[in-house]
Amino acid sequence: MNNQAKIYSLYFAIDSLITSICTIINNRENSKKIDRDELFNKFWTNGKKKYSELNYDLVAEMGIANYKAEEEFGRIALAIENALGKLENDRHCYWIYCLWFALNIALVDYSFTDPLANQHNLYSEMEERLRLGYQKYLSSSQLTLEEWQNIDSIVKSKLGNF
Structure with missing residues (x-):
């Protein structure tokens, strides 16, 4: 997987966690509703x-x-390599590392939000979200050019150009 694919896979994994978190919280009675974009910005900023x-x-x-x-950095690079494959070069590494941190933060938030989450094995949850994120990236790359450009513009509006 190239570095750009890693960025999209991480983004889609975080997006999946945000969907789960928002669904759980927004379906609770008397709960303050959560905005997806605000939650993403919180994870991304952190x-x-x-x-x-x-x-x-x-x-x-x-x-x-x-x-x-x-x-x-070495430990994190090894974790990224184990989950997504070796970083190709320095290109896009900033986004990959920031998204990796954001994913970990989102995963912890998710584990406190979902009472059914296996808090003792968050690594398997991360692997599953990354696998699904990569599958979403692969299926998105098969879309028409216009559909792909729409997804790409949404991602880049949140992350910046990479």
């Missing part, structure tokens, strides 16, 4: 913040903070 903090430690810090940041 994912970018987590990336920035870790990247700062990697670039600006020396000593133990730098060493820990290198270890953390």
